[in-house]
Amino acid sequence: MRLAVFDTHRYDRDALEKANARFGHTLTFFEPRLTLQTAPLAEGFPAVCSFVNDKVDAATLEVLAKGGVRLVATRSAGYNHVDLEAAQRLDIRVARVPEYSPHAVAEHAVTLVLSLNRHIARAFSRVRDWNFSLDGLVGFDLAGKTVGVVGTGRIGRVAARIFRGFGCQVLCYDVAPDAAFERELGVRYVPLEELFSSSDVISLHVPLTPGTRHMVDAAALARMKKGVVLVNTGRGALIDSRALLGALKSGHLGGAGLDVYEEEEGIFFQDLSGQVLQDDVLARLLTFPNVLVTSHQAFLTHEALGNIAETTLANVRSFEHGEPMQNEVRAEQVLRAPTASR
Ligand code: NAI
Numbered sequence: 001m002r003l004a005v006f007d008t009h010r011y012d013r014d015a016l017e018k019a020n021a022r023f024g025h026t027l028t029f030f031e032p033r034l035t036l037q038t039a040p041l042a043e044g045f046p047a048v049c050s051f052v053n054d055k056v057d058a059a060t061l062e063v064l065a066k067g068g069v070r071l072v073a074t075r076s077a078g079y080n081h082v083d084l085e086a087a088q089r090l091d092i093r094v095a096r097v098p099e100y101s102p103h104a105v106a107e108h109a110v111t112l113v114l115s116l117n118r119h120i121a122r123a124f125s126r127v128r129d130w131n132f133s134l135d136g137l138v139g140f141d142l143a144g145k146t147v148g149v150v151g152t153g154r155i156g157r158v159a160a161r162i163f164r165g166f167g168c169q170v171l172c173y174d175v176a177p178d179a180a181f182e183r184e185l186g187v188r189y190v191p192l193e194e195l196f197s198s199s200d201v202i203s204l205h206v207p208l209t210p211g212t213r214h215m216v217d218a219a220a221l222a223r224m225k226k227g228v229v230l231v232n233t234g235r236g237a238l239i240d241s242r243a244l245l246g247a248l249k250s251g252h253l254g255g256a257g258l259d260v261y262e263e264e265e266g267i268f269f270q271d272l273s274g275q276v277l278q279d280d281v282l283a284r285l286l287t288f289p290n291v292l293v294t295s296h297q298a299f300l301t302h303e304a305l306g307n308i309a310e311t312t313l314a315n316v317r318s319f320e321h322g323e324p325m326q327n328e329v330r331a332e333q334v335l336r337a338p339t340a341s342r
Helices: 010-020 058-064 084-089 102-117 120-128 152-164 179-185 190-197 219-225 241-249 281-284 300-318
Strands: 002-005 026-029 045-048 071-074 093-095 146-150 169-173 202-206 228-232 251-257 291-293
Touching: 002 010, 010 026, 010 300, 045 190, 045 300, 058 084, 058 152, 071 300, 084 093, 093 300, 102 120, 102 152, 102 202, 102 228, 102 291, 120 202, 146 152, 146 190, 152 169, 152 202, 169 190, 190 219, 219 241, 241 251, 241 281, 281 291
Parallel strands: 002 026, 002 045, 045 071, 071 093, 146 169, 146 202, 202 228, 228 251, 251 291
Antiparallel strands: none
């Protein structure tokens, strides 16, 4: 099938071309993100392939539908960038990659915790400047600390296991707690407010839904222990970034590790060096010595890219052959959980 692949970088292209040797689709790569402005590029293609910072809203979908697109195959687990109701109305089907490597994302979350706690970024720049002093680089032992894992799906579970391996107590919060997992791993499900107030480290692994948007707001941050390390590899809007700035400026937060950012669309995945950064909140976040931002790279391992390519191309093949699409997402499936209890 002819597939228009948007927001492609070298690493996507390599993985998709390699996997496509087994599928034989005709792939056309476009560098720009899929938005209302770029959607006309897909005219005449029955299927498009999108990524997390594309804007597949109702207006974009209307242009795609007029151009003959019948399938949006997103190369991501999250699908909050696609308006599922509009897609259904326009008879466009949507498929995703529900699991590609929970290890990649969980390991990146742990990397952020370790790097922040042991000040690795600062230490790296210091020694390259022949500054071998240790002042300001004191961290803490993770062993014996309490880690709060918010969301115990595929990724949260792997993160919880790693933290247990470090000898941490792990508190979990999920709308659907799993008693067997709790027993097996020796973790404890608690209400969200208890997780916030008792944890030394907090890692977010829930999807972005109306119920989870800004689950970390000013009130939640105030409830957290002074010195807490907060890590977000879920979606940017789980955290109210302005409230986060406040908690960082007051010194309440020990550190923030952000692989995702509320307004990352149009910024992350791009080389903007040499340009003036227009996002004042992000610019301010980047000034703190105890903030580590990565550009939505938690998924970026060889294993994950290979699995993403395989599943995406298999989704397209199922669609092409009129087979049931195992990884289809439909509007009624979206979990409209109530605002997380605090
Ligand atoms: P999953 O679907 O396996 O797990 C999500 C968990 O969150 C489930 O256990 C669910 O019950 C829980 N949940 C949903 N709504 C909730 C609420 N309101 N309150 C509490 N718990 C709630 O998803 P998975 O694979 O673990 O991924 C989690 C998220 O990580 C994805 O939705 C995606 O946004 C993000 N992600 C980020 C990546 C990155 O590169 N930074 C890569 C892959 C995923």
